[in-house]
Amino acid sequence: MDASDLAALGGELSIWELFWQAGWVVKLVMIGLLAASIWCWAIIIDKAMAYARARRALDRFEETFWSGQSLEELYRTLAERKTTGMGSIFVSAMREWKKSFEKGARSPIALQTRIDKAMDLALTREMERLEARLGFLASIGSSAPFIGLFGTVVGIMTSFQAIAGSKSTNLAVVAPGIAEALLATAMGLLAAIPAVIAYNKLSSDAAKLGSRMEGFADEFSAILSRQIDEKVLQKAA
Amino acid sequence: MKTGLTVSTLLHGALLGFGLIALSAPAALEVADVEAFPVDIVPVESITQIQQGNREAPVAERAAPTPTERPHTVPDARNAGENDVDLETNSNAEASRREVRTAALPESQPTPKPATPGEQVREQPKPAPTPATEVTPEPQPRQEVTPEPVEEAAVAENPEAEAIKLPENAPSPQARPQPPQAQTAKAPERRNAEEPANAPAEKPKASDTEFDLASVDNVLRNLEDAAGGGGARSSEQAALGGERTTTGEKLTQSEMDALRQQLNDCWLRPAGMSDEDLRTSVRFSLDQSGRLAGPPRIEATSGNRQFDESALRAVWKCDQAGLRVPSDRYEAWAEVLVTFDPEML
Numbered sequence: 001m002d003a004s005d006l007a008a009l010g011g012e013l014s015i016w017e018l019f020w021q022a023g024w025v026v027k028l029v030m031i032g033l034l035a036a037s038i039w040c041w042a043i044i045i046d047k048a049m050a051y052a053r054a055r056r057a058l059d060r061f062e063e064t065f066w067s068g069q070s071l072e073e074l075y076r077t078l079a080e081r082k083t084t085g086m087g088s089i090f091v092s093a094m095r096e097w098k099k100s101f102e103k104g105a106r107s108p109i110a111l112q113t114r115i116d117k118a119m120d121l122a123l124t125r126e127m128e129r130l131e132a133r134l135g136f137l138a139s140i141g142s143s144a145p146f147i148g149l150f151g152t153v154v155g156i157m158t159s160f161q162a163i164a165g166s167k168s169t170n171l172a173v174v175a176p177g178i179a180e181a182l183l184a185t186a187m188g189l190l191a192a193i194p195a196v197i198a199y200n201k202l203s204s205d206a207a208k209l210g211s212r213m214e215g216f217a218d219e220f221s222a223i224l225s226r227q228i229d230e231k232v233l234q235k236a237a
Numbered sequence: 238m239k240t241g242l243t244v245s246t247l248l249h250g251a252l253l254g255f256g257l258i259a260l261s262a263p264a265a266l267e268v269a270d271v272e273a274f275p276v277d278i279v280p281v282e283s284i285t286q287i288q289q290g291n292r293e294a295p296v297a298e299r300a301a302p303t304p305t306e307r308p309h310t311v312p313d314a315r316n317a318g319e320n321d322v323d324l325e326t327n328s329n330a331e332a333s334r335r336e337v338r339t340a341a342l343p344e345s346q347p348t349p350k351p352a353t354p355g356e357q358v359r360e361q362p363k364p365a366p367t368p369a370t371e372v373t374p375e376p377q378p379r380q381e382v383t384p385e386p387v388e389e390a391a392v393a394e395n396p397e398a399e400a401i402k403l404p405e406n407a408p409s410p411q412a413r414p415q416p417p418q419a420q421t422a423k424a425p426e427r428r429n430a431e432e433p434a435n436a437p438a439e440k441p442k443a444s445d446t447e448f449d450l451a452s453v454d455n456v457l458r459n460l461e462d463a464a465g466g467g468g469a470r471s472s473e474q475a476a477l478g479g480e481r482t483t484t485g486e487k488l489t490q491s492e493m494d495a496l497r498q499q500l501n502d503c504w505l506r507p508a509g510m511s512d513e514d515l516r517t518s519v520r521f522s523l524d525q526s527g528r529l530a531g532p533p534r535i536e537a538t539s540g541n542r543q544f545d546e547s548a549l550r551a552v553w554k555c556d557q558a559g560l561r562v563p564s565d566r567y568e569a570w571a572e573v574l575v576t577f578d579p580e581m582l
Binding site: 014015016034037038039040041042043044045046047049 | 238240241242243244245246248249253256257
């Protein structure tokens, strides 16, 4: 076996050659896994950036909220633009408050309930937005290894059929088919491992952001409740 | 989402590109070339069933000894050679002759009883059985040469077989009911070849069984000749083979082992004798169905009667259970000689 033979043999075992030698089922599995991996990473990058943005927005909002600025003023500035996170919770609560008082609602208990519901709704919508597409990461993380394994099994099956056809058990006959089949498992793991890790990280981040927003909603609800009581007392006086 | 997708696609493209370059050609595993050599599986029969021929001659389909020029003088000669007398030993090899003890011979030869001389002969520990039939029937009357009571008794028993088979039955007429044994003409030659100088006690047997002038001459002169030489002529092209021919119907080593194993399973060793150096040879004949054709006989006694009888009992017991023998080769196990040795068996 001289150098050119060795080079030819090596060429046959490169990843590209392995891919092209594989059967169409294995090819399909590998293409699907590659697409899933690309989509997973897109989600990971997108979410990481979105969470960082959301965290910064929360910080900024809390800063301005507790800065002593009047709530009316804050509402006026925020209502004009598109808000996210705590801002949208604040805006929805303030909108309900304003509507109730401008239209002359009298029942403070019903007002409190309405404001809470509006904030719950806003919070749920925000959480939905934060956790969107995390499910895809979870399902890829759990199913990609099996998809890869499926490709491997099919590849090894066809490989063994080829061995039976060639009537030779030489390792040189067996090895390329098994290598190309194992490539499918490798790709499945390649897609699944980052997906699982990122899912765990991102979902805990989302839960943290959600609890922060929930805390803010409770706090704001308490503040509004105090305001309602004060207004009722003023009216009574 | 767009940025994420773009970045992700770019990353994957980069990773694939890196993989194509870095993982493109894994280094071939260097394996030292091992030269395969062919192995033939040769059955042991090809070694144990040698035909008579010439050791230096090329292989031919049928082995034959070196062609000879001198005319055939001995019509029924069995041993290849150019002698006028068919000898198993080479009478020309004067240099290798050895003088054997002279005093013992005359005493052992005239054995008085007709039955005992055969038994006495049988009890000697010989490695190979010596069937009595290899001698060609000769026209001379036996009584003239060795007037022993054994021959007379044999002649009296079957006078009709006198002309052809008389010498066969001479040594032990009643204890040998096996005609197939007549085909194994190998043993006496081997005995002479392997033990050129036997004890004088074996001499009477030779004179009993082999009735020709040469052996009588040897006996009379108390001389034992070296191996080689015979009267048979060969006109065929010399071909590869051994000095002696074999019938080819011998139990192979594995078959022999299987038989030994069966006997060993049947054998109850007498208590307290396993450490002693006792061994006994038992000869027994089997019929076509593998059953005992006659009672087993002690061929070479161990000196311990109890031990000998335990060996005989083993044969009987195995016969009761049924000996398993290759049914298609009756010739090979028609007569069996087994040595019972506590260590070997």
